[in-house]
Structures are given as C-alpha cells and as structure tokens.
Amino acid sequence: MKQNTKRSADSVPLSDVDLRLLRIFATIVNCNGFSAAQISLGMSQATISTHMRHLEERLRVRLCERGRGGFFLTDEGQKVYNACLDLFGSLDRFQTAMGDVVGELGGVLSFGTVDAMVTNPALNLDLAIAAFHRRAPRVTLEFDVATPQILSQGLLSGTYQVVLMPAPARPVNTTAQVLFHETQKLYCGRSHPLFGVADTDLTPDLLARQSFAGRTYMPRLPICGVDFDWQAASPHMEGTLILLLSGAFIGFLPEHYAATEVQSGRLRVLAADRFTFEDPFQIVYARQSPPRAAVALAQAIIANCATAQNR
Amino acid sequence: MKQNTKRSADSVPLSDVDLRLLRIFATIVNCNGFSAAQISLGMSQATISTHMRHLEERLRVRLCERGRGGFFLTDEGQKVYNACLDLFGSLDRFQTAMGDVVGELGGVLSFGTVDAMVTNPALNLDLAIAAFHRRAPRVTLEFDVATPQILSQGLLSGTYQVVLMPAPARPVNTTAQVLFHETQKLYCGRSHPLFGVADTDLTPDLLARQSFAGRTYMPRLPICGVDFDWQAASPHMEGTLILLLSGAFIGFLPEHYAATEVQSGRLRVLAADRFTFEDPFQIVYARQSPPRAAVALAQAIIANCATAQNR
DNA sequence: AGGTCATTTCGAAAAATATCTATGTTTTCA
DNA sequence: TGAAAACATAGATATTTTTCGAAATGACCT
Known part of the structure; x- marks a missing residue:
C-alpha cells in the first residue's frame, strides 16, 4: 500500500511533524539563540541545530543568522x-474549544480592554478576575490593553474572546451588555492659561479657541456644543493625561482617572457642570459558540461591577 | 534532561502528532465511516480504527458511533x-503565508462573493479566474457565495482573503476598489396584478401598497421615493427571483439577472425609467499583509472587468 | 597563532509510530 | 438462527523520528 503519504519535497512544509x-x-527566537534555548527546550544544542536545519530545508529559506556574531x-x-x-493563537483557540467539548474549562482566554480601567471605582476588574480564576483555575488568561478599533477587530478575528470597550461601536455578531457609564469631564494642566480662569468665564467660544487633545479614535464632532480645535490626539488615557499635564492642551478625561491629579493640583476641571458627558461601556463577546470560559469571564465582570445594569 | 515535554495525560490533546x-x-467524517475512508486515507480499516481510538483517548470523549448500525x-x-x-482553515492560511515568504504563490485562497455575479456582463468573473489560475497555478482557489454580512465578517476573521460585495458596507482595515455599478430595476411576475398595468399608471402610492420582496440585508428605507411594504425577504437573488415569479410580490433585481426571465415573458419591468438605482460593487481585501495571491486575484478581477474604474 | 564560543556535522542507538494480517465482537437483516 | 457488514483488538514488523556524544568548522579576539 502506501500510495501518497510522503510529503513531496517541493511543496511547502506544514503538517503534523513540522508543527x-x-x-x-x-x-529559539524567544531565547535569542540556540545555546540559550537548550534549557527551555530540554535538548542539546546539537539537536536544536538539527531541527533548525530540518525546518529551513522544508521552507527552503534561511530563517536566522547565528554564530559567533x-x-x-x-x-x-x-x-x-x-x-x-x-x-x-489558532491552536490555542482550538485547544480551548476542545476543553469546552470535554466539559473542562481550559486553554487560553484572551481578554482585551481599553486603558484606564483600573482606576474605575465602579468596575472592580481585579475582583472579577480573581473570581473568574477561582471558577476556572485551569484557564490561562491573556490580558491585553488596546484601542476600541483593535478590540472590535480582534473580537471578530478571534484574537480576543472577551472585550471591554466604549459602547458606540459594537461589532456585528456579538453579544454585548452595557456595564457602566464613565463620566468624562474637561481638564487642563496647571500651566495652562485657563487654569486660573473662573468657570463662569469659560464660554464655549473661548474653549473652542484652545488647543484640544482628543482620543485618536473619537469622531471629531462637536462635544457639549463646543467644536474643539483638535491639535493633538492620543489613543490612550495616559497619553492624553501627559498632553494635558504639559499645559499646552485642554481635553477630556474620565473623572476617576483625573481624580488623583486634580487632588495634587496638577490638573483642574473646567466648568464641571457644563462640559461633561457620559461614555457607556460594554462587555462584548462572540455570539455564536463563544468558549464557555469567555461567558464565565464576562459574567464575572458583570457580577463584580457595582453599577452594572443587571438585566 | 527532558523536564517537561511529555504531554501530561490529563491535559487536552492537541499538538504535533495529534494533528x-x-x-x-x-x-472519516467526510467518508461517513471507517471502511469507506480506507481508500481516501490509504490505510487499512484496522489502522483507522486504531487511530480513532487514540484520538478518543486523548480527548477522553467518544466522537462517533459506528458499527453495523x-x-x-x-x-x-x-x-x-x-x-x-x-x-x-488556519493551517491553510499559515501555509499560504509560508508560500508568500518563500516567494511562490501557493496554499489556499478563499474568495467570496454575493450571488448572481455570473450573469453580470460587465464583470467577467470566469475570465478573471482563468487569468488568475494561469498566473498562480499552484494556488487552490476556494469560491464561496454568501451574504454581504457574512462576507465582510469573514474578511475580518480571515475566512475570506478576497471578497466581492456591494459597496456601502466596507469593513475597517481593508483595501477596497469599486468595480462596477449594477443597475437594479423593479419587477413583477406574470401573474401579478400589476403585470398588465401601464407604466404611466404605476404611481409611487400604488407601488407602496403592493407586497414587496426585498433583500434580507438591505436597510428598510424608502427606495426611489417609495416606502415599500416589506412582506418578504431573501438573502440571495435566486430567492428573490422565485418570490417575484410567484406573482405575489414586486421587488428589485439586477437588470442582467432578470433579463432572461423578461425575455421569456415571465417577468416584467415596472416603469424602468423611474424605479431604478445603481448598486456599486467593490472588490475588498485585507489591508495589512494580504497574501500576495489575494492581491493577484483582486487585480485579475479588476483587469477583466469591463467597466472597472481603473484608477 | 592559539583559544574560545556558537554552531554544524556525523554516526549510532533508542524510542516512538505506523501499519499490516489475522482474528474476535457486535449488530443488523433475511 | 445464521450470514454479512462494520468495527475492534492483538501480535508482529518495518519505518521514522528523536536524541545524544564527539568531533569538525568557522568566526572572532588577543
């Protein structure tokens, strides 16, 4: 018998053993060298060398330069x-799916969120994760921070199984639940010209003339009736914060995130009553066949969120 | 040496050999049985049985019932x-990526389109595919027909590398080019009450009172000033066509698609001059690191499309 | 030139895998 | 009840893979 089997030498590698x-x-790449990889791989470096040769032969490409240099x-x-x-990543997801089939929560679960979620007092992410880990101890949790765009895209492409992000942009074919509303207020740094100006003097017109630092992923539409002058943008809160601290810009921050800086006098709220909006946040995961671990994590987060609209 | 390696028996399977x-x-599933799979797999049924046992032992789950029953x-x-x-699928994509690295176009390329693209005279899909295959003979082309939703989702999740779909909904992080505009006209079947009515008598008001068959994925907004009465919907052209032929509905079809039915007298255009719109179609593929084969296919389609706006 | 470091090559032994043939077992159907 | 179909198991064997130790190579430094 045995007609085909043998992988034709001219074809690309892949399959079974090659994995x-x-x-x-x-x-080896992670260890940055053959010798260093010996311990991680648990094999002699002669063997490692052989393997690399095999791989490079299959691929017909030199993958790395090595040697004394x-x-x-x-x-x-x-x-x-x-x-x-x-x-x-795909293999991890497969393994997770396998664990699901057998009934045990295992494998890898990728969770993604936007930044500045730690300081949020309502959302007890730490407690949620602790609870989740208690419930699914064998699941390796991957925790990632990224922009809403990346998150929703990653949700669709399977990079993330669960995602915490602002509500407006919910990807299709997902299950979402609004968790809480983040209060955003307008701030400026201590050295900013407006730092000493009274709230009553802060007209929309005056604000529109200031250099404004926004979030990269926000649409540049008027906010609270003010058509701000976008002169800087950052995809994350920390970037925005630094821009504001520089004194060159005004911009919005979540209230809880700015709190410490306000206390220390390095940041100031601008007309807190007039320039404020609520940003809804949601927890999202794939609708069809989400890994059970994903659902478990989502539930843990919902359960530990003080202000969650528990359906 | 050798500290970890050995897969702990209690862990889920996966890895190397198990693939x-x-x-x-x-x-086996495809062949629907062990014995039947002998030829496909090129191994005796005894061997197959052994393999299945191994797999089920690894997974600790019975995967299929078999036997005389x-x-x-x-x-x-x-x-x-x-x-x-x-x-x-992931492995195929990896293989494609590998082929790309080595410089040879290989692996699997998944192309997706909405239906009723064959009868489109401007778009010479057949020629395009022939040209592509001449240029990249070692690429396995997977051809799929689906709804715009599925297509754009599949594009993001990597199921499709190239997609041909209506233009309004372009997914993020993709490269798109409008290929052509499809002329959509309003039709009804021979047994429909309006079949004999003169075009001049077809007022928007009269049409709005007819049962209307639309495309599932279209927004239910007024079209050509008429707020149609959606009473049926189908995600594909063939479904819509049957609905119209039934004589119970009026609805839009691409002109080229309805042409044969109109000639045979089974379908009739309703006020062709007034109720018509142009549906733009685009060819889309991932923006960052699309397989070179994907770009090649997209180019082949663009090159063979008579009315393409060649940038 | 000599020494050293990182890797490569070689050859052989051990381990794991794959597969076959032949023979059971179970279930269905006549 | 018995034959046939479909699968399971056992034992034997061939093949492939993995790995190691030891020696070779080759660049770099002094």
Whole structure:
C-alpha cells in the first residue's frame, strides 16, 4: 500500500511533524539563540541545530543568522515567526474549544480592554478576575490593553474572546451588555492659561479657541456644543493625561482617572457642570459558540461591577 | 534532561502528532465511516480504527458511533469536527503565508462573493479566474457565495482573503476598489396584478401598497421615493427571483439577472425609467499583509472587468 | 597563532509510530 | 438462527523520528 503519504519535497512544509519544528523555532527566537534555548527546550544544542536545519530545508529559506556574531532573524524569519504566533493563537483557540467539548474549562482566554480601567471605582476588574480564576483555575488568561478599533477587530478575528470597550461601536455578531457609564469631564494642566480662569468665564467660544487633545479614535464632532480645535490626539488615557499635564492642551478625561491629579493640583476641571458627558461601556463577546470560559469571564465582570445594569 | 515535554495525560490533546489524528478524523467524517475512508486515507480499516481510538483517548470523549448500525457523530464529535474545520482553515492560511515568504504563490485562497455575479456582463468573473489560475497555478482557489454580512465578517476573521460585495458596507482595515455599478430595476411576475398595468399608471402610492420582496440585508428605507411594504425577504437573488415569479410580490433585481426571465415573458419591468438605482460593487481585501495571491486575484478581477474604474 | 564560543556535522542507538494480517465482537437483516 | 457488514483488538514488523556524544568548522579576539 502506501500510495501518497510522503510529503513531496517541493511543496511547502506544514503538517503534523513540522508543527513541532515551528514551536522549537519560536522558542529559539524567544531565547535569542540556540545555546540559550537548550534549557527551555530540554535538548542539546546539537539537536536544536538539527531541527533548525530540518525546518529551513522544508521552507527552503534561511530563517536566522547565528554564530559567533550573534543571533538575529532574517526578513523571512521574521515573517515566519509572526505567522507562527498567529498559528499558535489558532491552536490555542482550538485547544480551548476542545476543553469546552470535554466539559473542562481550559486553554487560553484572551481578554482585551481599553486603558484606564483600573482606576474605575465602579468596575472592580481585579475582583472579577480573581473570581473568574477561582471558577476556572485551569484557564490561562491573556490580558491585553488596546484601542476600541483593535478590540472590535480582534473580537471578530478571534484574537480576543472577551472585550471591554466604549459602547458606540459594537461589532456585528456579538453579544454585548452595557456595564457602566464613565463620566468624562474637561481638564487642563496647571500651566495652562485657563487654569486660573473662573468657570463662569469659560464660554464655549473661548474653549473652542484652545488647543484640544482628543482620543485618536473619537469622531471629531462637536462635544457639549463646543467644536474643539483638535491639535493633538492620543489613543490612550495616559497619553492624553501627559498632553494635558504639559499645559499646552485642554481635553477630556474620565473623572476617576483625573481624580488623583486634580487632588495634587496638577490638573483642574473646567466648568464641571457644563462640559461633561457620559461614555457607556460594554462587555462584548462572540455570539455564536463563544468558549464557555469567555461567558464565565464576562459574567464575572458583570457580577463584580457595582453599577452594572443587571438585566 | 527532558523536564517537561511529555504531554501530561490529563491535559487536552492537541499538538504535533495529534494533528494528524484530527485530519484522519475529518476524513472519516467526510467518508461517513471507517471502511469507506480506507481508500481516501490509504490505510487499512484496522489502522483507522486504531487511530480513532487514540484520538478518543486523548480527548477522553467518544466522537462517533459506528458499527453495523451506521456511522454518525456524537454531539461532541460534531463540535470537534467543526473546530477541526476552523483549525484546518488556519493551517491553510499559515501555509499560504509560508508560500508568500518563500516567494511562490501557493496554499489556499478563499474568495467570496454575493450571488448572481455570473450573469453580470460587465464583470467577467470566469475570465478573471482563468487569468488568475494561469498566473498562480499552484494556488487552490476556494469560491464561496454568501451574504454581504457574512462576507465582510469573514474578511475580518480571515475566512475570506478576497471578497466581492456591494459597496456601502466596507469593513475597517481593508483595501477596497469599486468595480462596477449594477443597475437594479423593479419587477413583477406574470401573474401579478400589476403585470398588465401601464407604466404611466404605476404611481409611487400604488407601488407602496403592493407586497414587496426585498433583500434580507438591505436597510428598510424608502427606495426611489417609495416606502415599500416589506412582506418578504431573501438573502440571495435566486430567492428573490422565485418570490417575484410567484406573482405575489414586486421587488428589485439586477437588470442582467432578470433579463432572461423578461425575455421569456415571465417577468416584467415596472416603469424602468423611474424605479431604478445603481448598486456599486467593490472588490475588498485585507489591508495589512494580504497574501500576495489575494492581491493577484483582486487585480485579475479588476483587469477583466469591463467597466472597472481603473484608477 | 592559539583559544574560545556558537554552531554544524556525523554516526549510532533508542524510542516512538505506523501499519499490516489475522482474528474476535457486535449488530443488523433475511 | 445464521450470514454479512462494520468495527475492534492483538501480535508482529518495518519505518521514522528523536536524541545524544564527539568531533569538525568557522568566526572572532588577543
């Protein structure tokens, strides 16, 4: 018998055995060298060398330069390495799915959120995660911080299974629940010209003339009736904060996030009553066949959120 | 040496060797039985049986019932099978990426389109595919027909690399080019009350009172000034066509698609001059790191489209 | 030139895998 | 009840894979 089997030497590698080579390759890259990878891989460096040769033969490409001059990836090696990480992600997800089938919560769960969620007093993310880990101790939790765009995209592409993000942009085919509303107020730094101006003098017109620092992903529409003059933008809160502290810009921050800076006198609220809006936040996960661990995490977060609209 | 390595028996399977088992499993499912899979797999039924046992031991779940009573998947087996198809898709994509690195166009390329694209005279999809295959003969082309929603979602999740769909809903992080405009006109079937009515008597008001069959994914807004009475919807053209032929509904179809039915007298245009609109169609693919084969296919389609706005 | 470091190559032994043939077991159907 | 179909199991064997130790290479430093 045995008609096909043997992988034709001219075809690209991939399949079965080769997967191990890819894992070895990735480990070598992480360890930055063959010798250093010995411990991680638990094999002699002679063996490692052999494996690398096999992989490079399959791919017909040199993946890394090595030797006395140091270890570094070639261009192709970099691409392959990236592709590997993607692939391993898929394999993780498969493993999670497998664990689901068997009934045990296991594998890897990727959670993504926008930044500045720690200081939020209503959302007890730490407690939620503790609770989740108690309930699903064998799940490896991957915690990532990114922009809403990246998050919703990653949710669709499977990079994230659960995501915490502002509400306006809910991706299709997902289940979402609004968790809380974040109060955003307008601030400026101590050295900003408006720092000493009385609230009553802060006309929309005056504010519209100031350099404004916004969130990169926000639409540049008028806010609270003011058509701000976007002169800077940052995708995250910390960036915005620094811009404001510089004294060159005014901009919005979540109240809880700005609180400490306000107390220390480095930041000031501008007409708190007039320039404020509520940003709704939601917890989102895939609608069809979300891993049970994903649902568990979402529930843990909802349960631990003080102001959650518990349906 | 050798500290970890060995997969702990209690952990879920996955890894290296097991991948082969999954492939075997999928083949068995496709063949609907062990004996039938012998030829496809090129191994004796005894061997196949052994493999299945191994897989089920790893997963600690019975995947299928077999025996004289017939072959069928258990619930778990069905889930695993689905997860497998996902996983194989990821592996295909990895292989494509690998081919890209080496410089040869290979692997699998998934193309998705809405239906009723064959009869479109401007778009020479057949020619485009022929040209693409000449240029990239080693690429396995997967051709799928689906709704715009599914298509744009699949584009983001990596299920499709290239997609042909109506223009309004372009997903983020993609490259798109409008290819052509499809002329949509209003039709009704031979047995419909309006079939004999003169065009001049077809007032918007009269049309608004007819039962209307629309496309599932279209927003239910007024079209050409008429607020149609949605009483049926289908996600594809063929469904819409049957609804119209039934004589119970009026509805829009692409002109080229309705042409044959109009000629045979089974369909009639309703006031062609007044009730018509142009639906723009676009070719879309991922913006960052699209496989080169994807770009090649997109270009082939653009090149072969008569009315393409060649930038 | 000599020494060192990182890797490569070689050859052989051990371990794991894959597969077959032949023979049971179970279930269905006549 | 018995034959046939579909699968399971056992034992034997061939093949592949993995790994290591030891020696070789080759660049770099002094």
